[in-house]
Amino acid sequence: MNRAQGSTGSPQALSDDLAYATAAELAMRIRRRELSPVEVVDAAIARIEARNPSVNAFVHLGLDDARTQARLTERAVVAGEDLGPLHGVPSALKDLFDFKPGWPASLGGIRALENNVVNGYCAFCERMEHRGGAVLLGKTNSSLMGFRGTCDNYLFGASRNPFDLTKNTGGSSGGSAAAVADGLLPIAEGSDAGGSIRIPSAWCGVYGYKPSFGRVPFLASPNAFGNADSPFLFEGPITRTVEDAAIALDVLAGYDARDPFSLTGPAPDFTAATRRSIRGLRIAYSPDLDVFPIDRGIADVVGEAVRAFEEAGAHVEEVTLGITRSQRELSDVWSRLYMLLNLQALDDMKRRGTDLLGDHRADFPPEYLYWVEQAERMSGLDFFRDQAVRTEVHHALRGVLDDHDLLVTPTLACPPVDNTGDGNTLGPSVINGEPVDPLIGWCLTYFVNFTGHPAASVPAGLSDGLPVGMQIIGRRDADVDVLAASATFERLRPWHRSYEICAERPLGPQELAS
Template structure:
């Protein structure tokens, strides 16, 4: 069998189309990889029992000369917050331990229609709760393939770990405060939070508007920028079930990876002025940005006019709290009262639900006004620049039981005090985390933020950074 594990999704799809590989070989190699290493990483919580059968059907389609989709035969992992028809979807909660949806989420159906084969569901905190550790009461804690004592980040930690450890070439994540970008930085993968509405949610009922508080995105996680762009080409596009889905764009995102960057004006703020950085992280990110100076029109150090950390973060905290009220009400309508079954739910989820019941309409409106200040600061800066670069995290991955509470003697919030991701969930700007190098053997991410609607610019710049600091092939051979 040709060497398969570690190949990009783009290379796998090309090999299948050419007949150099079969979908059966590709899927079975990744299932074998899961068997070999996932007991150390805990990236997957459910394996699709039909994956081999779907691969066999895909192989027969190639042999019959049928028309092939752009991801024909390529395995993809789906975060366990998203519905997959016939495959258990638990949301990391014992309340949904046996839940098997009858219908795919929109983007899952699009991936299948493009020929991708869902290989399994990936680990997430319960209900994707606010956490930079992918831990729940139903499954084992996800662990970083670079060092299994370390966190994967969250809440798409299982997806990032699956890609980093070679168990899946592509994975999907969702992001309400950094949940695609944080684990991508921690595990050394590329993660893209496309412009809000680019990938439709659609099946969120009874509340089709929930994903605006704060902006919650669906996006690709992959080994390379090109792979993520290929996946986005399939996932993106309007759907009337999502009131915020954006119109289709001309051209392909994969084509944008090769767009020129010579005319781009880039703003660089390593810490966004909101949290301290570990010196080695700052130095690693500085190094990539210094290299970028020779390929773009300008790179200027800037100080974004963001409010201080407390004032900027408060609207996020309030809006996330409001989401828990929505979760509570929705599940109660389905006959499940979280507070009546609190012994089956993590203490954090119970606490957040209880606090959400105390929120007033005035609290939410004040949060939206504070959010507007953050929004205006980011849009004003990007009125003068094409991109804003920063670190993704201010620290490398930490021990799963020891989130940082201070950096260089400065106290920080134990969840968001070391992340630079969440401001863009208040604004809706497309944002990616690109591998920038390592510190003490652990990955570091560079965050690339673009103007609203300009996913292609984010992809082009991310690809330019990837060329300056090549990462494909630097993935851990085996978890340790």
């Protein structure tokens, strides 16, 4: 196959050439035989080896598997076989409840699970490889059990923000967002129980998409039905462009009988939605979801960014939702319900012979153990009381979306926080003088995990040189509206020049030596 025109032929030179190429561009050039999957994967590996030491995005590299898969995808190109939409494009899994046979699964950096292997597939891995033709390079860093909005753990440490290496990436899919922002690959997996796709996308200046509940199957075991009783769980893409996310959704979406909540019937054409006009759409704008204190820099950036929709011919109206509970009450409900799902997973491991909370309790940070104790005290009635609060949030969102096509908010209430270096980086405890839960209370994202609505975080701009995310929420199952609005915003307020900050940052001696 022909090498890229103008390339010197070395993996490092090609790595620099392709670092910020989109998944759509790479797939097209592979189909045209301008690039081979082998050289694309080798170029991505060269960039990871050069830059990952500074950002700590990847915690496992499956390079032998990746190179084997790249050779197989190259043979398919040469043989003229039907190719998937992402054929030969590098991607990555998250190291949480996200599995590929033979690869380690530490469930977010639990030290006792450093060498744990789950010989099964998550939906992202199975469909990206088998339907899409993508090549998975490894697994990215996450927070322990996904139970916080930052990305840090005792086993692997914090992921570092490519815009400022002293700052955290956000979590729990922080390694994936850092890898995409730093040009290590164009697309990576996120999973989302309280904002874990959208939170790191906001802090790392990339695009994160959480689909409608049931749109992308979630393969859970042993309790597939727990995905409805806990905050809704999702898998989705983290990318640099809306088009790349839409292509991934075209691959990922669709019915799967293993998920009892998987949507039946044909999925919409997500890529086509990115070319659709939003003229005439009714867009609600909430600067704070009624109850969140918002950092002034964040508020200013998002308040200006939302005007882009008016320029596109949409009608924008500031709204209140009618939320009556405090943000601390609501974040506590999320923490209790999500911890119940965690406890189920830990209990299943205990029955299989690994008692993490008994024999390895020191692997868990004190904030996590606090919520273990709170959840263990819950009665059945307490559980249903929390579900009633969750229903209140659903009714409030539904009330706005009955009269509007979309709801726009800040993604997060604060800018990226400093990494602490102790494996236990937290978010802020106070914003604008108001106490918030440092685990999740500064995230305007978990509302739609209560409800199942589709939502995206779009790079809205910079505040003091750091990315700010804007959240776009759609009606249930109306993913195409969220994608259309996201793509319109990208055309009117393109954010791609911001990655020059990441690309041009100086590399330290460790990276230069590699």
